[in-house]
Amino acid sequence: MSKTMTVDILSSIKGAQPSESVNKLFDVIKNAHPTNNTLNNVNRNAVFVSDLREDVVVESSAIEKQLILENFPNKKNGFLVVAKVIEG
């Protein structure tokens, strides 16, 4: 199934349009000819499995929790209010 999505939908930005200036940069890449065959060779910052940090839950401090609540955009009667979720 193929479905075309426009950049404004992909970017979640109302009315967004591709930029001519940016497209000119992309044209340079389209016309470039990489000489090696290293496509997808992007492991330069790979982390070894043996080097992964412990997967532990760290409790946030009281001040951290308070600041997270302070940053919440909308509150009503002691509840944090989220945007209306799209109806089915």
Place this chain on the structure above:
Amino acid sequence: MDSQIKKIHQQLVSKEITCTALVQEKLNLIKENKYNSVNSLLDTLALDLAAKVDVKIANGETIGLLEGIPFGIKDVYMVQGTYTTASSELLKNYKSPYTATAIQKLLDAGAIPLVKENCDSFGHGSSSENTIFGAVKNAINPELVAGGSSGGSAVNVAKEYTVFSIGGDTGGSIRQPAGYNAIYGFKPTYGRVSRFGLMAYASSTDCVGPLAKSIEDIRIVLNVISGKDPKDQTSINSNEISEDAITASEVKTIGYFKNFVENDAIDVQVKADFLAAIEKIKAKGITVKELDFFKSDILVSTYYTLAMAETASNLSRLDGTNYGNRIEAENLIETYAVTRSENFSEETKRRIVGGNQVLSQGFSDEIYLKGLALRDQISENFSKDFEEVDVILSPVTPSTPPKIGDSLKDPLAMYLSDAYTVGFSLGQLPTMTVPQGTPTGLQITAAKNNDELVLKFANFLKDTI
């Protein structure tokens, strides 16, 4: 200039000045300044910390070298309880719940944060005009831009409002404003300094680094903020760089990219000054090699393709749900779209849209993946170069700073002005701007993890040019 950190440390220890008086003096200068370099003042915190330093000194306790030294922070770093806006409308009331690792290390060393500094919104820009706090004015000529994105940090250091500042460099954002304001600015090897608590722009090239007025101050700060951090799995272990290690340079061969200077885009004066600097270095018995490199448009396009893709992903979290300036609309999807449309700057939207273009089906093969392949080639090119030369020397920018307002009219020209800085970001190489050689300075680059050699050669240049 000699180390300001050491000078102030001595003044504090000998009780020539008090830390409170020093911090108050700097805060007064910052409050009065007309360069738009400031997003928010941390005056209460700074004066509180200064008083504690004064008590220690009065009690005869030993203080560390950075204890009581006032510094600035680009407004993209988390400092618990302070506003961290990224110079954006979306986060203009956002308070950091936690503190960035690099900043925490400085706080632990006793340095005193004075100010959150103006910059291009989310690091998106090369002029510090893309900000809700007003365009940052150049420290040398206020009609010109300060450079960016760490423009406020560069100006604060140049005007001595801060002793040093912590900037962020993704494609040149420390090095270019350092050059525009005639100070030192260092982008370390990628991973040397933890990115934890830095608002992500392009994660594969984002670097934390210092701006200061002397090489010694850069060294002192770099040593404190470096190190592996479990909170950033791309961070790496590194050795401390001693003062003695960078006093004598053993550099025998340097290189420069001939296509950087042999093109029509470079300003005549920048070119002439750069070549004159090369001659002075040759006169010291150092071999200079001309190197081949990728064309500027390939470098800039590769960098922006990858940076836009990464920023589209990184900034997707900014939707007004849990934090940020949410604008309510008829449903969740509309709320996202309106919030992001109204709160992101035109430049930020341009980059997010560009990133989503190259990541979308049908385009990723011919643009994004090709960009990654080009990046690999660029890195291979650097590896070969460093088999032949010890360091690479380059101009920082093709021209002098533009007038305020000009960059916003022509985004493509702004992107192309990053031609000399972005390649080293793609290579993740240590690179420093020194305020010498051309009107916007020189860049010194060494092989990955050879940050020490960059500082060594900078010391050599200080006495040579």
